[in-house]
Amino acid sequence: MARPKTPRLNRAMIVDAALELVSSSKGLTMPGLADKLGVSVSSVYHHVRNRTELVELIRGRIAGREFGDLDRNGPWRTVLATWLREYRSAFSPYPDLVRLLIGQTISAPEVLEQYEYIAGVIIAAGFPREEALPVIMVLDSFALGSALDLSAPDEIWAANPTEHAHLTTAIAAAPAEVVARADAAFEYGLRCLLDGLAFRLGETPTATT
Amino acid sequence: MARPKTPRLNRAMIVDAALELVSSSKGLTMPGLADKLGVSVSSVYHHVRNRTELVELIRGRIAGREFGDLDRNGPWRTVLATWLREYRSAFSPYPDLVRLLIGQTISAPEVLEQYEYIAGVIIAAGFPREEALPVIMVLDSFALGSALDLSAPDEIWAANPTEHAHLTTAIAAAPAEVVARADAAFEYGLRCLLDGLAFRLGETPTATT
Numbered sequence: 001m002a003r004p005k006t007p008r009l010n011r012a013m014i015v016d017a018a019l020e021l022v023s024s025s026k027g028l029t030m031p032g033l034a035d036k037l038g039v040s041v042s043s044v045y046h047h048v049r050n051r052t053e054l055v056e057l058i059r060g061r062i063a064g065r066e067f068g069d070l071d072r073n074g075p076w077r078t079v080l081a082t083w084l085r086e087y088r089s090a091f092s093p094y095p096d097l098v099r100l101l102i103g104q105t106i107s108a109p110e111v112l113e114q115y116e117y118i119a120g121v122i123i124a125a126g127f128p129r130e131e132a133l134p135v136i137m138v139l140d141s142f143a144l145g146s147a148l149d150l151s152a153p154d155e156i157w158a159a160n161p162t163e164h165a166h167l168t169t170a171i172a173a174a175p176a177e178v179v180a181r182a183d184a185a186f187e188y189g190l191r192c193l194l195d196g197l198a199f200r201l202g203e204t205p206t207a208t209t
Numbered sequence: 210m211a212r213p214k215t216p217r218l219n220r221a222m223i224v225d226a227a228l229e230l231v232s233s234s235k236g237l238t239m240p241g242l243a244d245k246l247g248v249s250v251s252s253v254y255h256h257v258r259n260r261t262e263l264v265e266l267i268r269g270r271i272a273g274r275e276f277g278d279l280d281r282n283g284p285w286r287t288v289l290a291t292w293l294r295e296y297r298s299a300f301s302p303y304p305d306l307v308r309l310l311i312g313q314t315i316s317a318p319e320v321l322e323q324y325e326y327i328a329g330v331i332i333a334a335g336f337p338r339e340e341a342l343p344v345i346m347v348l349d350s351f352a353l354g355s356a357l358d359l360s361a362p363d364e365i366w367a368a369n370p371t372e373h374a375h376l377t378t379a380i381a382a383a384p385a386e387v388v389a390r391a392d393a394a395f396e397y398g399l400r401c402l403l404d405g406l407a408f409r410l411g412e413t414p415t416a417t418t
Contacts, residue, residue, distance in 0.1 A: 027236070095308050102304070102357050107367040112376070115366060119375035131397065132379035133390070138398030141354030142347075148311050149350055157324060158316040166328035167321070170341035181342070188340065189347030195408050196401030205408050 009039055011047050015057050022058075023096045030054075052104060059101055060108035062090050076125035077194050083118060084143050084190055091147035098144050126201050135197065142193060149182040218248055220256050224266050231267075232305045239263075261313060268310055269317035271299050285334035286403050292327060293352050293399055300356040307353050335410050344406065351402060358391040 017036045022028045030051060034041040048054045074082075091098060106112060115136065122132045154177060159167045175181040195205035226245045231237045239260060243250040257263045283291075300307060315321060324345065331341045363386060368376045384390040404414035 025236075027234075095311070099304050099308060099357065099360070102361050105362050105364045105367050112366060112368060112373055116368070116373040116376045119373075119379045123375055123378065129378060129382040132375075133383035134394040134397035136379065137358060137391070137394035138351075138401065141358055141394070141398065142351050143354070144357065145350030145352070145354030148308065148353065149346060151308070152311050153314050155314045157321060158314050159321060159325070164321055164325040164328075166332055166341075167325045169332065169338060170328045170345065173338040174342035182346070185343040185346035185350070188343035189350065189402070192347065192405030192409065193398070193401055194405070196403070196405035196414070199404050199408065199414050200401065205405070 015061050018058055055104050056108040060110050063111040076121050079121050084139055087143040088147045092150040095148050095151040146186045154178050218252055224270050264313050265317040269319050272320040285330050288330050293348055296352040297356045301359040304357050304360040355395045361387055363387050
């Protein structure tokens, strides 16, 4: 029986390895990536032109994987809420990627397509042109900030009831576990943001998203 | 004339060096920090118990420096807006710190004091107890996400008018330069969030913060 061949290097394998590397203490470098894959640096460069392209492949993987089931036919509020929930879920396993991805121009085609769609929804909803980008950026900032919240410890504040009475009260009234607490805050903020946006459109804010 | 003595190591010097290190490719480690300061690792440990304490000293430095002039007597909306603006400004020079600071329990006294004050403002504004922590966390997420926005490139999206007509329109209607664009988006989002919060209190959202 023939021995199974070592699988040939491909882009998917490179992105897999990069996603593992990025959260390690070593960070993401091309030599580190080659090392992890057990190949030469030039083999990696054969598939990926440079670090910039690698980062865009990673972006495409994360965005492409999670944004698939966006309901493109609902009202703006529902579409934006769905997008934001999926966006946050997609990035929350990779808190170390957020900084890297923000620092680089987005050129991953599947991600540009997402933003194009969202821009269309926002303009169709009736937001003036000059508000379209602020709306996108605000949703973006909130989703990324909320994704990072999921990497907080269970105890966010070392508050004590004597010195921090209000904070202690607030903490006691919220879920103690990080995911439940972050999820509740995210949904609360999403509602507030969408209410604020609806108000700008002259629509009546609603209690549901 | 006596030669000037090498200044004795102190905590402020250690925090200065740590703030420089954290944004370097090497990241923040105790040996790296000692190396940068030109002292032994044990000298650093003489002043700072461990990396956790170091991170809290950094947090205190950043928070303590910027949150000084909070007007503690205005309406809740003004206080929260001021806090958020200062919060974003304080963190925006240090995008590489955000992930580090979120991952660790907050014990820096001056920062706990800030949150205690903000929790008091939120509760006094009339938010139910169980909403107090979500409000804090939402403001937090938005401020940190917005701080990271300032490290984006001038060209966030490599959009082209043919494939990305809506996105191109949105981009063209916004400031082209990163700081002006991020500032406008932040102020827009701040207004939306505060409007959404006001709506939850049964107050009439206003156009000004």
